[in-house]
Amino acid sequence: MFDLPELRRHVPLAVALGVDSVGTGISGPLLLLFLTRVADIPLARAGLTLSATFAVALVVPALVGQVVARLGGRNILIAAQVLQAVGLTGLLVARDLPAVAACTLVAAIGQRAFWSSVFAVIADASDSGPAEDKDRWFAFTNMVQNTGYALGALAAGALLLLPGDLPYLLAIGTNAACFAVSALLLLVDRSGRRVQATDADAPVRAHRLPTLPYLGLIGVAALFAFCSTVLGSGLGIYVVDGLSAPAALVGPLLAINTILSALGQAPAVRLTRRRSRVAVMVTAGIIWSVWGLYTAALGLAPAWLIVPGLVLSVLVYSVAELLHGPRSIAYAADAAPPGQRSTYLSWFQYSFALANIAAPGVFAATFSVDPALPWVVTSVVALVACVGMVLIARALPREAARP
Structure with missing residues (x-):
């Protein structure tokens, strides 16, 4: 029914993407509430802080494009998960606005680095199968991620039944842990290594803008x-x-x-x-x-x-x-x-x-x-x-x- 791609060599990648999505689904809907209710930042400042950090992080895809050929998509993906885990862990203890802004910026940079490298890693995983597997791989990973988001959102709703600040602390902490687990899974996955070797064949051209x-x-x-x-x-x-x-x-x-x-x-x-x-x-x-x-x-x-x-x-x-x-x-x-x-x-x-x-x-x-x-x-x-x-x-x- 689902016409799945060949997964034998890349189960850790699929699980890592699912774990990442569950964590994001849990904390995403509650992040602004965390800033206003736990960190006690006024709504206008909290919203402006998130918007500003997301805007600054827009430079990340261009920077990743400059180094991904040398470092490899898999390595950048792992670093992105680590950055997001560090940023969210910092939010658990940050309470003043500068500290909160620094933590959200680290997490936003990690998020942009994730999306700047994950497609290359998935494409590389698809190369281990027939040509038509590329479409199946992107379809499959989209399914995994959407399912994870949905499960995470349901968990976020359940957390809101708890009293006080606990739901927001658990949401942020769980997401940080999910990012860390995802990074560990990616360490043992074999996806992305071929991309690094292939791109290294053209080190000068890889630093130019796309055609x-x-x-x-x-x-x-x-x-x-x-x-x-x-x-x-x-x-x-x-x-x-x-x-x-x-x-x-x-x-x-x-x-x-x-x-x-x-x-x-x-x-x-x-x-x-x-x-x-x-x-x-x-x-x-x-x-x-x-x-x-x-x-x-x-x-x-x-x-x-x-x-x-x-x-x-x-x-x-x-x-x-x-x-x-x-x-x-x-x-x-x-x-x-x-x-x-x-x-x-x-x-x-x-x-x-x-x-x-x-x-x-x-x-x-x-x-x-x-x-x-x-x-x-x-x-x-x-x-x-x-x-x-x-x-x-x-x-x-x-x-x-x-x-």
Whole structure:
């Protein structure tokens, strides 16, 4: 049913990613509450501190791109987990704002380093199997991570039943321990070593910026990533303020998406295995475009149709996300020049970073004009991404688009 890749040599990698995701799912929803309730930092300052540290950490993908060819993706991934463990452990004892800011910055740098190296390590693991395993690997690891996030979020909800500061301390401490366990698992995994050796064959070229076509791919991927991010950024506000629906709907709607993401990645790859990666990504973009217009139109629907309409909206969105996710990363991996994959995938991480920065601001600015406007903008962005994908694919290696 799930069409899994060959895992025999890489079980520690799969377990490490799962452990990482469980820890992140536990502490992620409670981090801001930890800063305000345990560290006693005012909400505005806490939010500004997190935003500032995330912004500073944006330099990390470029720096990782400069050194990953020499150090290897696996080594950077291990260092990233250690940094995140150290940063969160520091938060357990930090109480004044400068100390908290330093700890969150260390954790944010580790997080960016993780996403700047994990794709290269997964791509390297996929090289131990047949060519089509690359898509299966990215689908499988997405499933593992989404399942971990969901389990972690459920655990976070259970922790909130405990009194006082204990839930927040346990959440941060558990996540720090998960990062440490993940680093230990990665130490015994064999993934990533081939990337280091291959990239070392071109030490001078690996330090340059990606080629112009690949930078174009990063830009197109950022547009797709915006479509993938905007639901999480704006669904709650749209449900409550745009549609005047109960806030209690938001959790179950996001849970539907999480469950589908956790279970549907590999089946989606299997069902579309005969289609090229570019065709699948363009199909996802078209679905997102239709989804955006449909979601915008819910503001015109009668009250009795809002709940089923929102459920259908999340289902359509999830289909696009399932189609796009693993194909996008696999395409980016194979579109990189030989010997420079880990370096290029470090830069590719900017597509997600830019989308995560842009989505909340664009949603807020357009929603203030009209509640339907963010979804119309998303529809247009999806169509632009489709056109851009078709055009940029002509300048990238044709074999990267293979089914």
